[in-house]
Amino acid sequence: MGTFELATDSVAGANPEREMDMARIDRIAEPWGTRTPYGSGSEWPVRVDSHLAQGMVPEEVDKWVQTASVLHSNGDAMDIAVKDNRIVGVRGRSGDRVNHGRLGPKDLYGWQANASPDRLTRPLIRESGKLVETDWDTAMGRVVARSKGLLAEQGPSAIGFYTTGQLFAEEYYTLGVLAHGGLGTNHVDGNTRLCTATAAEALKESFGCDGQPGSYTDVDHADVIALYGHNMAETQTVLWTRVLDRLAGPNPPKIICVDPRLTPVARAAGVHLAPRPGTNVALMNGILHEIIANGWVDMGYIEAHTVGYEQLQNEVKKYPPALVAEICGVPAEKIREAASVIGHAERLLSTVLQGFYQSNQATAAAVQVNNVNIIRGMLGKPGCGVLQMNGQPTAQNTRECGADGDLAGFRNWSNDAHVKDLAKVWNVDPMAIPHYSPPTHLMQMMRYVEEGSIRMLWVNGTNPAVSLPELARIRSILQQERLFLVVQDIFLSETAQLADVVLPAATWGEKTGTFTNADRTVHLSEKAVEPPGDARPDLEIFMDYARRMELKDKDGGPLIKWQDAESAFEAWKECSRGRPCDYSGISYDKLRGGSGVQWPCNEENPDGAERLYADGNFWAQPEYCESYGRDLITGAPVEAHEYKALNPEGKAVIKAAEYVPPHELPSQKFPFQLITGRTLFHFHTRTKTARAPELQAAAPDVWVEISAADAGAYGIAEGDLAEVGTPRGSVRARVRVSGIREGVLFLPFHYGYWDTDGGHEPDGAGRAANELTITDWDAASKQPIFKTAAARLARIGAGNGPSPAPTNTASAPVAEFPAEARTSGIPSARVDEATGTTRTGEAL
Amino acid sequence: MKIGLVLEGLHRSENELVHELFMVSERHKVDHEIYHLARDLAGWSRQHVREIAAIGKQYGKDLDPGPPGESSLMEKIREKGSEMMGRQGEAGLLLLRDLREVYVKASGVSADWEMLAQAAQGIKHRDLLDVAQRCHAQTLRQIKWANGKLKESSTQILVS
Incomplete structure (x- = not known):
């Protein structure tokens, strides 16, 4: 392992032709890279970060394919380097408004997960209790047969979809249309419920509509x-x-x-x-x-x-x-x-x-x-x-396209005119679109699965068996015999291991589509390489399902009228026309080359809109707004007439709230407060980041953070093995004495069981933070509460050195720490940084 | 003046609402939002009971400020029963009945607060009007909560 001081080899002026300054940086040790200072009101300088596979040089790359990052919500634009139909690296796009060429550590190393040998390449079905390989016809045949059977027996209330914040807009829109307009189920949500539901709800409460105000x-x-x-x-x-x-x-x-x-x-x-x-x-x-x-x-x-x-x-x-x-x-x-x-x-x-x-x-x-x-x-x-x-790369699209249960295009489910308008876009009867109550949020869907009224759950691109609160409960819900569980993913995650049918999906770099970051910037992500084996883009899987289900519009034509990503985008554009998230001025061609574009992009804003709500104009008019809001404490929806009385002119709504203490408070038995969270080096349940050697080495295993004062009081030292317990379970982790507040414990939520002997569940001591979390959610946004549980801590034994927690992040140690144990990259972690040009490529 | 009588009746109704909300909470422990929110909203009514008892003195009433609590053995048994019933669809019908009962009881409380507020304005008793207005606003939110939950839950429970 190196140290901070040794991490940089400066090779200034290595490319005199373009007057660029080049440096090679260990971006595990220095996650934010080299400073390019700038002053208030001036343009952020360019710095192009690139990382290629060991031994690969830019001259040998066959082609560079445009995309943006999918391992966080920032939307950093980049190009994928391709050699012989393999991804061999990435490079930031200097001309993009979001990142001016920079990439984060997860982008620089995470692409390697695409080529993992354990990718799912064939559909799987459960036979005599075991998952076995099969072909697409057989797997989809089972899904369709069960869907049709349930529709005949119970109706659409028996079927639920739990999607993600990591697909493309075209895919969410297709899913939303087939679920809402085709099957007619109200049970559609994304794992954005866990990460951005409150962002969306807070914007609806204050401004009557989702949509990021700032830039x-x-x-x-x-x-x-x-x-x-x-x-x-x-x-x-x-x-x-x-x-x-x-x-x-x-x-x-x-x-x-x-x-x-x-x-x-x-x-x-x-x-x-x-x-x-x-x-x-x-x-x-x-x-x-x-x-x-x-x-x-x-x-x-x-x-x-x-x-x-x-x-x-x-x-x-x-x-x-x-x-x-x-x-x-x-x-x-x-x-x-x-x-x-x-x-x-x-x-x-x-x-x-x-x-x-x-x-x-x-x-x-x-x-x-x-x-x-x-x-x-x-x-x-x-x-x-x-x-x-937002927490996830495409969470904004989950919200816009209706895959989080809301109606597509920020339409208001409790405004009949909006439902009618959407029905016209889809050419279906307004009654075909469920809008009699708020959409079923994820935690309620899990409850319906638990009590047996949702009998088929289709999970795609997410891993509830690790990411939802109170995992023992979640596992027991998903393992019920009476539930037909379909999992569409790229790896055999903990959740996929419990499925009845597993559908192998293509991922980023293997399919084309668009997605939108947290400041409304839309990027195009093009296909760079073929997916492995029989894996298929999520869009194709959804279109195939709609076809096999024979979903029709009201004139008997196919409900899904598009055939590929670009035609799906065109359909979504039409659906968004005239709504706040207006994409009608964007096309694939407009997004190719150059920079991402911020919505709304239409005739009025041909190149997009940098900021919303200039001059105090909002989208909150009763006829236009996405939501009338909710009671912030009880979550009860505000009725249309109440909203009209409160805000007839569509101004910003200032909503006050009283403080209500958490439902689970520390006690003698559980004296600590447990919060869970993330680390820089991993994303979600590590399905991709743990398969990138540099990231995995930087944060290889779970740890628990405790303050120095509490460590002293409990006789616990850095690196000791400790057990954290709540009324719901326990987790064993090595201790990091960090700068956390006294009385508070922190566990990263990334670590599950797929890379342990347990497979999908603990084999002995728990490792996933969500073994401990409470089943409770915000009444207004329905986002689960991961950061307020009462917990106890017990020392199990001494460790053989410091804990595996990163040292250059929030988990940094507060005491003296051996230099050789500080976080630094493995040899392949060196990244090229080029500075000294402008966004248009001119020398400074 | 009959304000004391209304306060007495309201004191009883709010106590019953507290009891009802706790019971709903315990019976539906596996419906987590119902469980937590019913307890939070019971807290509002418990505070109302205290305020009614305090102001009742001005109207010659000696009312108990200590509303019913929670966590008796019977209640723990109900919670356990809820957990065991949690995998059966019939629990859903019970939930709808219980929410309906909260709605009805809270509506009764609301009517009492209306009456009090009218009387307080008539005789210009600012203290009473202030209590009535503050508490009634919360009662209305309790009603809307029960109504909203009914609306949200009915379809799935009744059609599946």
Whole structure:
């Protein structure tokens, strides 16, 4: 292993022709790479990151194929290097608005998973209890026979679809049409329920509609960036690189961080608030209390463009800093200091992620962040924005296209005119589209499976047997004999091992489609190589199913009228026309070459729209809005007439919320609070990242984080083996003594069982963090709560060295640490970085 | 003046609502949102009971501020029963009946608060009006919750 100091071989000026500076960097040791500082309002310099297979040189690459990253939500544009129908590397696209050439570690190394020898290459069916290989006709025949049988016997309420945040827009749209308009089931959701449901709900509550208000370019202009439960350094590494480059340049922004862990963001912050888990609403109300009490508000904006300010004033009056300090365990001084920085900001960018979305009162807390920007009048201008972030690369499309249960094109399920309009687009009877109640969210679908009214569940591109809360319960639900479980995936995941039919899918680089990142940037991802064996693109699988099911429109024609990715995109464009997420001005040709394009892209915005809600114009008119909202505490949907009375002119809605304590609080028996989360080096349940040697070596196994004070009190040392227990199960992990808040334990949720002897379940001690989590969700967004469970900790024995946790991320050790055990890359982790050109390729 | 009588009746109704919500929570422990939300909403009514008892003194009523609690042995047994019943479809019908009962009981409470608020305005008792307005707003949210849950659950339970 190397060290930080040895990681860089500078070869400045190695390519004199283009005046580029070249460097080779260990991007495991330095995940954010080399600084390219820039000042407020200027353009972020280009840095092109590339990584090729050992021994491969650019001159030998057959072709470069355009795409963007699928191992996080940032949407970093890149090209795939292809040699002899094999992916041999990646290179960032310098001209793209999102990343200006940069790539994160997961992109630089993760592509290797495509060529893993254990890819699924043939369909599997269960015979005498075992999964055996078969052909597509047999496998699809079984799925279709069961579907038709259930439709005849019970109707569409027997069938549910659980999709992902990692397919392409064309695939989600096709799935949404066939499930909603064809089968007529209300049971469609994505695993975006676990990552971005609260982002979507918070935007609907405040602005009447989903849609990211801000833009990544707001980082270039902001003078204050406030990150709420958002460890951007690890979840969107390239966006964080942009922030680091601002911090290294003239007029750096001030950073506010709310996080119970000492994350890289917290280390860079001017003010770091580390609240007790589950108290975010109290904290936000405290900050809002200070902002309002000090008059740091834009009354002109509030009066012209909002409703509900008075209720907010009345609510936050009850949260003076001294009280909030008690609830949150944060000094009152720090709350005042944070509020003052935010209150004096001239260009405030607020970002939110899982620390709010997966915690107690998720939507209520995220909405209060919107409120900060609304009452300060800081929306729709350079540097003034809100980024309610996504966790997954294509989560935005799951939401837009209707694969999360919402109606396609941000149509409002409780507005009959919208349903009628959608029925016209699909050429079906409006009654064919279920809209009698809110769409069934995932956790409710699992309940219906448990009690036996959903009898066929089709899971694709996600791994609920590791990623859902309370795994013993989830396994027992999925293992029921009476459930027909279809799993469509690229590996035999824990969930696939429980399936009745397994459908092998093609993945990124093996199929064509588009997807949209967290700041509405649409990218084209082209097919670079053939999928392995008989694996097929998800789009083809869905179209094949619709064909075999003989799904028809109301005139007897085929319901699915497209044949390939591009024609599916054209159909989706028509569906989105005139809606907020308007793609009608985008085409594959427009996306080829050049940069990604931000929606809405239409006649009015031919090159897309950088920011939403300029001049205080919203999509919240009762006739146009996507949602009338919900009660933030009870989750009860607001009725149309109530919304019309509240917000007849479609202004921004300021919604207040009282603090409600978490449902599971520490006790004598379970004295800690357990939070789960992610690390920079892995994505989800590691199906891809664990198959990339550099990433796997950087974070090879589960660990548990504990504060130095708690470690002392429990007589636990770095590297010891400990058991974390909750009323639902236990997990054994090696201890990292980190900068986490006292009384709080952290477990990464990535580690399951597919690479252990247990296969799909624990073989002895538990390893998956979700053995421990509670089945409970936010009543408004229906997002499960992964970050508020009571837990106990016991030392099992001494370790033989430090824990396997990364040392250059939020899990960094706080005590003296042996240099040779610090995180650094294996030899193949060296990455080329080229700086010194502009986005158009000219020398600086 | 008959305000004391209304307060007495309301005190009884809110107590019954607390009891009902706890019972629904325990019976449907495996329907996790029902379980958690019913308990949270019972908390609102328990607070209402305290406020009614406090203001009742002004109207000559000595009402118990301590509403019914939770977690008796019987309730634990009901929770266990819920877990065992959780794989049977018939539990769904019971859920609809229970939500209907919450809706009806909360509507009764709402009517009582309406009456009180009207009386308080008539005799210009600001304290009483303030309590009635604050508590009634929450009662309405309890009703909407029960109604929303009924709407959301009925289709699946009744057609499958």
